[in-house]
Amino acid sequence: MRAGRQRLRPVLRxxxxxxxxxxxxxxxxxxxxxxxxxxxxxxxxSSILAPPDNSRCLRCHGGGExxxxxxxxxxxxxxxxxxxxxxxxSCHLGFGPGPxxxxxxxxxxxxxxxxxxxACHADVFSRYSASFHGRVALSQPRRGAPACADCHGAHAVxxxxxxxxxxxxxxxxxxxxxxxxxxYLDSYHGKAFLLGRATAAxxxxxxxxxxxxxxxxxxxxxxxxxxxxxxxxxxxGASENFASFMVHVNPRDPRSSLxxxxxxxxxxxxxxVVFSFGFVHSGLYIYRGIKDGLYSRRGARLG
Amino acid sequence: MASTHDAARASGEAGAAAAPRTRLxxxxxxxxxxxxxxxxxxxxxxxxxxxxxxxYKQAGWAQWVMDLFGGVTAAGIYHRIAAIVTVFYWTAEVIxxxxxxxxxxxxxxxxxxxxxxxxxxxxxxxxxxxxxxGRGPKPQFDRYTYWEKFDYLSLVIxxxxxxxxxxxxxxxxxxxxxxxxWVLNVxxxxxxxxxxxxxxxxFIFVHFFSAHLKPGSFPMDKVxxxxxxxxxxxxxxxxxxxxxxxxxxxLEEVLVERPLTWRTKVADxxxxxxxxxxxxxAVLMTAFIVWTVID
Numbered sequence: 001m002r003a004g005r006q007r008l009r010p011v012l013r014x015x016x017x018x019x020x021x022x023x024x025x026x027x028x029x030x031x032x033x034x035x036x037x038x039x040x041x042x043x044x045x046s047s048i049l050a051p052p053d054n055s056r057c058l059r060c061h062g063g064g065e066x067x068x069x070x071x072x073x074x075x076x077x078x079x080x081x082x083x084x085x086x087x088x089x090s091c092h093l094g095f096g097p098g099p100x101x102x103x104x105x106x107x108x109x110x111x112x113x114x115x116x117x118x119a120c121h122a123d124v125f126s127r128y129s130a131s132f133h134g135r136v137a138l139s140q141p142r143r144g145a146p147a148c149a150d151c152h153g154a155h156a157v158x159x160x161x162x163x164x165x166x167x168x169x170x171x172x173x174x175x176x177x178x179x180x181x182x183x184y185l186d187s188y189h190g191k192a193f194l195l196g197r198a199t200a201a202x203x204x205x206x207x208x209x210x211x212x213x214x215x216x217x218x219x220x221x222x223x224x225x226x227x228x229x230x231x232x233x234x235x236x237g238a239s240e241n242f243a244s245f246m247v248h249v250n251p252r253d254p255r256s257s258l259x260x261x262x263x264x265x266x267x268x269x270x271x272x273v274v275f276s277f278g279f280v281h282s283g284l285y286i287y288r289g290i291k292d293g294l295y296s297r298r299g300a301r302l303g
Numbered sequence: 304m305a306s307t308h309d310a311a312r313a314s315g316e317a318g319a320a321a322a323p324r325t326r327l328x329x330x331x332x333x334x335x336x337x338x339x340x341x342x343x344x345x346x347x348x349x350x351x352x353x354x355x356x357x358x359y360k361q362a363g364w365a366q367w368v369m370d371l372f373g374g375v376t377a378a379g380i381y382h383r384i385a386a387i388v389t390v391f392y393w394t395a396e397v398i399x400x401x402x403x404x405x406x407x408x409x410x411x412x413x414x415x416x417x418x419x420x421x422x423x424x425x426x427x428x429x430x431x432x433x434x435x436x437g438r439g440p441k442p443q444f445d446r447y448t449y450w451e452k453f454d455y456l457s458l459v460i461x462x463x464x465x466x467x468x469x470x471x472x473x474x475x476x477x478x479x480x481x482x483x484x485w486v487l488n489v490x491x492x493x494x495x496x497x498x499x500x501x502x503x504x505x506f507i508f509v510h511f512f513s514a515h516l517k518p519g520s521f522p523m524d525k526v527x528x529x530x531x532x533x534x535x536x537x538x539x540x541x542x543x544x545x546x547x548x549x550x551x552x553x554l555e556e557v558l559v560e561r562p563l564t565w566r567t568k569v570a571d572x573x574x575x576x577x578x579x580x581x582x583x584x585a586v587l588m589t590a591f592i593v594w595t596v597i598d
Contacts, residue, residue, distance in 0.1 A: 185360065185361065188472075188491075190360075191357045191360045191375075192375055192376075192379075194360050194361070195356060195357070195360055195365060195366060195369045195374075195375040196366070196369065196370075196374050196375050197374075197375050197376055235475075235476065237476050238476065238479075239476070239479055239480065241479035241480070241482065241483050241484050242475060242476060242479040242484060243484065244479075244483055244484030244485065245475075245479070245484035245485070245487050245488060246484065246485060246488050249488060251488075251492045257485075257488070259485065259488075259489065260485075260488055260489065260492050263489055263492045263493060263496075264492050264496065267492070267493070267496030267497070267499075267500065268496075270500060271496065271499060271500050271503065274500060274503065274504065274508070275503050275507075275508060277508075278503070278504070278507065278508025278509060278512070279508065281431075281450070281508075282508060282512045282516065282517075284432070284435035284436070285431075285435060285512070285517060285518070286516060286517075286518075287435065288434065288435045288437075288518075289517070289518030289521075291437075292518075294518030294519065295518055295521055
């Protein structure tokens with residue numbers, strides 16, 4: 001008996017300890033889960049770490065009742081974006097409640113919004129700041145060169161590298177380079193891409209993304225020195241001749257390429273002449289046919 | 304169709320009133336001609352439908368047509384298959400014509416059955432316009448009218464232009480081994496514009512008109528499928544060829560007794576189905592493009 005009780009005691013003790021630990025873990029898990037579960041009252045945020053408390057910002061910027069004059073943010077969309085777990089002030093550094101200071105806002109629009117991204121994306125930012133867009137954006141903020149958020153979005157950031165982002169690239173570039181986009185769409189790459197071949201080259205495949213530079217810069221991916229290598233990323237064996245193909249050209253505009261325009265215009269004239277002649281010839285033939293009753297069964301035999 | 308009974312009577316009078324009903328017909332196209340037309344007709348339609356969406360890529364219908372073929376990549380493959388068919392029929396036709404010309408000792412080109420333009424065609428054209436306006440009799444034609452010659456020659460020549468530029472773009476690396484890059488730009492402009500021209504000529508103005516809309520052909524001239532037409536139709540349409548053959552004594556060469564059985568009727572249904580389908584395609588694509596150009 002005694003020996004049995006003594007043998008039982010450590011087992012019991014261990015069982016009680018395990019049970020207590022289990023209950024404690026379950027309670028903790030339940031508490032975290034309850035905090036993290038997206039109950040309608042708790043808003044859209046779904047972080048199990050530290051749900052950002054952006055309610056004070058959203059009071060004015062959320063677009064609800066009593067919204068302020070500042071820009072509106074779609075809180076639900078923001079929460080779903082890759083940055084959704086960050087508090088507003090992780091990017092909008094130094095912004096506090098209430099009407100914001102005018103100098104602070106001016107500073108934000110100029111370069112502070114770039115610093116916000118740099119804090120986490122220093123590597124990409126260094127490439128961007130060396131690019132044409134980056135140089136202009138940092139040195140002459142008023143010229144409206146694209147900052148990070150102009151291409152990637154601010155509150156509804158799309159993951160780069162996804163098909164969804166890739167599909168928006170030509171639209172993004174076209175905001176400033178509309179003509180280049182149209183000539184791109186007129187080219188092989190653009191036609192195929194527009195009609196659904198996702199692997200066809202888009203703007204950034206040739207021009208680069210963060211490192212983008214004008215063609216007259218020797219470091220540019222589309223400079224004379226680098227163009228063949230750029231073509232070869234998709235077309236192994238591309239030659240100088242191959243690379244001299246004109247991508248951004250409009251045959252309908254003689255100032256774009258006189259040579260192509262001559263061919264284009266010659267065909268327009270030829271088509272107009274042939275179609276007009278055909279139209280008149282067919283029309284008159286049908287007119288004569290109806291007038292002479294040649295479409296009747298009898299007339300059919302008389303031609 | 305309309306003249307079946309009359310023709311049957313005519314053939315009966317000709318003396319061959321045997322058990323199967325027959326009709327005296329004029330053999331206009333042989334099996335080779337008819338197969339050539341079939342290959343042109345299928346490959347041309349595929350080329351137009353897989354190519355035009357690229358030309359008018361920003362129109363809503365372009366995506367729809369591409370999706371019909373299983374996407375732009377699949378459409379590109381069909382376009383290239385049809386291009387190979389085109390190379391095949393063009394080569395076969397040229398060889399056939401060369402043999403034909405040599406065997407006829409040049410008469411196939413220089414004679415009245417030629418597909419080449421000659422002085423008479425100019426007179427015929429002026430004469431047709433006079434007839435249209437009621438200022439003269441209708442000109443009489445030999446084997447081919449000037450619009451048929453135009454139809455044929457524009458296809459033979461157009462195929463060279465569109466085929467060359469097409470293969471240049473198919474093999475851009477090879478092309479730029481011998482030519483500068485702007486040649487590919489020129490190739491695209493020519494290919495794209497020549498395609499519109501060819502489509503207009505075939506779908507609307509010349510071919511569609513001469514085979515379907517013209518009096519005597521309306522609503523459908525089946526001769527390219529059947530190979531032969533009722534003899535009195537031939538006599539009315541090609542009076543010069545008829546008169547020439549009577550004079551030369553070669554009429555027998557082109558006259559055939561065509562048996563009219565249940566198979567003739569089935570074949571007629573097939574020709575009609577093919578033509579209605581292709582016609583619907585042609586009208587649809589024409590409407591799409593006209594809509595896009597006007598819009």
